[in-house]
Amino acid sequence: MEIFEVIQPGAYTTVQDSGRFSYQQFGVPVCGVVDSFAYRVANTLVGNFQEQAVLEATIFGPTLKVLNQGFIAVTGGNLSPLLNNNPLPMWKSIAIHTDDMLQFKGVKSGCRAYIAVAGGIHVPLVMGSRSTYVAGKIGGINGRPLAAGDRLSKGEGAGKAGNRVPSDLIPIYSDDIEIRVILGPQDDYFSQGIDKFFASTFKVSTKADRMGYRLEGSPIMQRKAIEKSIISEPSVPGGIQVPPDGQPIILLVEQTVGGYTKIATVISSDIGKVGQAKPGDQIHFRQVEIDKAHQILKEEEEKIEVIKKSLSK
Amino acid sequence: MYDKPRFLLAGDRGLLVEFGASIDPEINQKVRQIFLSLEKMPINGVTETIPTYRSILIFYNPFLSDPERLKKEILDRENSLDKWEIPPPETIEIPVFYGDNFGPDLEFVAQHNNLTPEEVIQIHTSGTYLIYMLGFTPGFPFLGGLSEKIFTPRLENPRQLVPAGSVGIANNQTGIYPIDSPGGWQLIGRTPIKLYDPTGSPPILLKAGNYLRFTRISIKQFHEIANRYRD
Numbered sequence: 357m358e359i360f361e362v363i364q365p366g367a368y369t370t371v372q373d374s375g376r377f378s379y380q381q382f383g384v385p386v387c388g389v390v391d392s393f394a395y396r397v398a399n400t401l402v403g404n405f406q407e408q409a410v411l412e413a414t415i416f417g418p419t420l421k422v423l424n425q426g427f428i429a430v431t432g433g434n435l436s437p438l439l440n441n442n443p444l445p446m447w448k449s450i451a452i453h454t455d456d457m458l459q460f461k462g463v464k465s466g467c468r469a470y471i472a473v474a475g476g477i478h479v480p481l482v483m484g485s486r487s488t489y490v491a492g493k494i495g496g497i498n499g500r501p502l503a504a505g506d507r508l509s510k511g512e513g514a515g516k517a518g519n520r521v522p523s524d525l526i527p528i529y530s531d532d533i534e535i536r537v538i539l540g541p542q543d544d545y546f547s548q549g550i551d552k553f554f555a556s557t558f559k560v561s562t563k564a565d566r567m568g569y570r571l572e573g574s575p576i577m578q579r580k581a582i583e584k585s586i587i588s589e590p591s592v593p594g595g596i597q598v599p600p601d602g603q604p605i606i607l608l609v610e611q612t613v614g615g616y617t618k619i620a621t622v623i624s625s626d627i628g629k630v631g632q633a634k635p636g637d638q639i640h641f642r643q644v645e646i647d648k649a650h651q652i653l654k655e656e657e658e659k660i661e662v663i664k665k666s667l668s669k
Numbered sequence: 670m671y672d673k674p675r676f677l678l679a680g681d682r683g684l685l686v687e688f689g690a691s692i693d694p695e696i697n698q699k700v701r702q703i704f705l706s707l708e709k710m711p712i713n714g715v716t717e718t719i720p721t722y723r724s725i726l727i728f729y730n731p732f733l734s735d736p737e738r739l740k741k742e743i744l745d746r747e748n749s750l751d752k753w754e755i756p757p758p759e760t761i762e763i764p765v766f767y768g769d770n771f772g773p774d775l776e777f778v779a780q781h782n783n784l785t786p787e788e789v790i791q792i793h794t795s796g797t798y799l800i801y802m803l804g805f806t807p808g809f810p811f812l813g814g815l816s817e818k819i820f821t822p823r824l825e826n827p828r829q830l831v832p833a834g835s836v837g838i839a840n841n842q843t844g845i846y847p848i849d850s851p852g853g854w855q856l857i858g859r860t861p862i863k864l865y866d867p868t869g870s871p872p873i874l875l876k877a878g879n880y881l882r883f884t885r886i887s888i889k890q891f892h893e894i895a896n897r898y899r900d
Contacts, residue, residue, distance in 0.1 A: 491850075539678070587721075595679065621680035646736065653681065
């Protein structure tokens with residue numbers, strides 16, 4: 357059933373889901389949403405499975421005309437959503453009706469908002485996923501971001517209005533962000549560079565997208581007399597590459613291999629925080645051990661369970 | 670090749686296993702063996718792997734496994750690879766039409782190496798190339814085995830658009846562009862074979878650890894093969 361007509365696509369709005377798995381060995385990146393917590397909560401609010409497809413809007417959100425009745429939830433960064441010119445409450449399921457107009461006025465906090473609709477955004481599965489991968493021209497709407505005139509369909513799903521996230525579980529997206537990391541895989545290529553990496557504050561540059569975030573700061577240097585690049589090897593979302601100019605790049609979800617040394621890797625639970633940073637925001641890094649990272653991941657799952665339980669009441 | 674593999678943490682869901690410190694067919698075959706053993710008999714909690722030149726990344730579900738357990742499992746496998754009955758690598762043939770509009774840099778590659786274009790083609794088609802890994806774009810093969818007789822530097826000014834199927838040379842590497850993309854390789858020909866066909870089965874033609882050879886075809890054969898995709 358058709359649910360939205362795209363009046364304005366926004367800066368960069370794509371259909372995304374939990375990702376495209378088991379094709380990374382062929383050079384097809386995982387893609388999927390950048391902020392998985394906000395995404396999963398959005399789906400949960402409208403009664404979807406946590407893996408169903410949503411819209412990921414970036415900084416300037418889209419203008420969508422509603423074509424049929426349904427239920428939506430908007431989570432993630434606050435891009436000032438409006439429904440028929442009235443502020444739309446976020447982190448809550450809302451009923452929408454034919455001819456309603458969903459718009460976004462501009463970014464207040466964070467960088468990416470998630471728009472889930474009961475039944476999920478319905479586009480064909482390509483290699484097991486609905487996620488848009490623009491460089492590979494697959495997924496979503498013909499492998500590209502939304503364009504004016506596109507009509508989006510939804511799948512089957514009941515949904516209901518009035519589901520809300522307990523306020524203490526709604527993340528706060530600051531413009532001064534602490535990102536927790538695990539050292540490696542190539543931390544042994546750096547010596548004083550590591551101390552400097554943790555003591556520095558970096559600024560998010562304008563070269564920040566779903567592939568990676570280029571940071572600006574005092575350069576992080578490798579040990580002398582060590583190769584500046586390494587034999588190309590696998591990369592993971594959250595890997596922090598340090599190219600020869602010493603300006604780190606946090607890799608996100610659209611790269612599978614690379615040849616720069618990686619000083620550290622962002623823990624899974626904080627990748628969404630990176631994706632909610634926008635150009636000009638400040639980032640600093642804090643080291644955690646792997647057991648701690650797994651503990652944090654477990655706590656995140658527990659949060660989602662609490663949200664789910666609070667809805668079924 | 671290292672005596673024992675090195676294990677490196679790649680975040681809280683990835684374990685990188687390194688088998689050596691160089692680009693070497695023997696090390697890459699070890700990567701392939703471990704990769705195929707994991708496909709044949711998956712380890713509980715392993716969700717996906719990425720094999721590369723000399724290392725393999727193992728993605729795991731941290732609720733089902735952890736690096737210490739994986740290390741032990743991988744070392745056990747490495748010590749008993751003979752019992753996994755890993756099939757020998759396959760060799761795939763890639764038909765190429767060389768020169769003319771499809772290989773605008775064939776002439777330059779020939780001049781640069783004091784050869785005739787015919788000799789360049791003869792050398793390029795006589796090699797067997799190891800597919801060390803795939804990446805950069807979907808299905809892009811990183812190949813080893815180019816004859817040094819036709820090593821040629823990259824273009825000084827990369828092209829804005831290199832058509833899918835283009836076969837090129839950059840320094841000591843040869844490769845094929847699976848999708849239209851910008852690129853700085855010297856283009857010597859084009860294949861009508863699709864390396865990346867998202868709705869095809871399989872979507873990606875090549876596999877890391879296998880070999881490929883280039884065979885020369887006429888423009889008529891090129892169009893015949895290209896037309897088969899349209900039917």
